[in-house]
Amino acid sequence: xxxxxxxxxxxxxxxxxxxxxxxxxxxxxxxxxxxxxxxxxxxxxxxxxxxxxxxxxxxxxxxxxxxxxxxxxxxxxxxxxxxxxxxxxxxxxxxxxxxxxxxxxxxxxxxxxxxxxxxxxxxxxxxxxxxxxxxxxxxxxxxxxxxxxxxxxxxxxxxxxxxxxxxxxxxxxxxxxxxxxxxxxxxxxxxxxxxxxxxxxxxxxxxxxxxxxxxxxxxxxxxxxxxxxxxxxxxxxxxxx
Numbered sequence: 013x014x015x016x017x018x019x020x021x022x023x024x025x026x027x028x029x030x031x032x033x034x035x036x037x038x039x040x041x042x043x044x045x046x047x048x049x050x051x052x053x054x055x056x057x058x059x060x061x062x063x064x065x066x067x068x069x070x071x072x073x074x075x076x077x078x079x080x081x082x083x084x085x086x087x088x089x090x091x092x093x094x095x096x097x098x099x100x101x102x103x104x105x106x107x108x109x110x111x112x113x114x115x116x117x118x119x120x121x122x123x124x125x126x127x128x129x130x131x132x133x134x135x136x137x138x139x140x141x142x143x144x145x146x147x148x149x150x151x152x153x154x155x156x157x158x159x160x161x162x163x164x165x166x167x168x169x170x171x172x173x174x175x176x177x178x179x180x181x182x183x184x185x186x187x188x189x190x191x192x193x194x195x196x197x198x199x200x201x202x203x204x205x206x207x208x209x210x211x212x213x214x215x216x217x218x219x220x221x222x223x224x225x226x227x228x229x230x231x232x233x234x235x236x237x238x239x240x241x242x243x244x245x246x247x248x249x250x251x252x253x
Contacts, residue, residue: 066250069192074231074238075224075245077162080188081252083172083211085204086137087124087182090167094185097121098139098160102200105141106152114144114198125205126176135205146196151234155198158227159189163202165219172216174209184211188250195234213249220247 066078086094101119118140127133146152166172166185173183184207190199224231228243238244 063250066190066248069194069197071194071237073244073246074193074228074235075158075243076192077158077220077224077245077247078188078190078192079162079166079186079213079217079220079247079249081211081213081249082187083184083207083209084137084187084202085123085125085182085184085206085208086163086167088180089121089123089137090173090183091164094167095160095164098163099156101139102141102156102159102198103153105139106144106146106156106198108149108152112146112152114141116141123204124180124182126182126208127206130177132176132178132180133205137205138203140201140203142199142201144196144198146198147234148195150230151193151196154227154230154234155191155193155196158191158224159198159200161223162186162189162220165223166211166216169212169216169219171210171212182209184209186211186213186249193231193235194237214253217247217249217253221245 069076089097098121101121104115105117105119106114118138120136120138122134123137124132125135144155146155163185167183169183172185173181176182185202187202187204188200189202191197224245224247225243228245231245232238232243
């Protein structure tokens with residue numbers, strides 16, 4: 013995504029009508045190391061891809077999404093199961109009955125993780141919404157579905173997973189997902205019992221592009237300034253690409 017030139021630096025989930033949409037409809041992307049970045053969705057000065065830049069909507073794309081490059085372990089809770097749990101948790105935190113914003117509390121989801129004795133143990137994946145705002149309930153649900161879809165897709169990327177005792181395969185996702193649009197924003201932070209294994213952000217962004225593209229018509233219908241211009245999206249990994 014590109015910020016206005018006057019800043020001196022060029023910087024750069026189908027809407028869920030009922031319960032969580034099938035995971036197969038949603039996908040995502042991720043990377044760990046700066047030099048491994050590829051498939052950039054728009055021009056950007058890497059040095060400027062930082063937390064401050066990721067805090068606001070820049071108006072260069074219909075949807076601007078930022079992913080944290082640190083990993084959060086979701087264990088073997090992956091795919092559609094992860095999507096459903098994330099959707100339900102965010103639906104509680106960002107309840108439709110609130111005044112178009114989110115609660116500051118967190119929600120916990122049970123996950124398996126590898127403890128320091130190299131054994132499978134049970135712990136909590138905690139989701140916290142640092143900030144969130146939506147113009148109407150359709151936008152609220154669309155943002156929740158987009159976050160859940162991104163995390164689902166990350167959990168499906170095999171290079172974000174590793175083998176564990178008991179024939180289990182444990183996976184990692186991004187520790188942050190931020191979405192900015194003209195009609196709403198949401199910043200989700202994720203904490204897990206461990207961060208074992210690997211997590212690749214930049215290489216795995218293409219599936220997220222696909223998720224947002226599938227939601228393009230829905231995003232446009234709730235983004236007045238983009239109607240007539242066509243849908244565009246930009247997905248970035250903070251401090252990476």
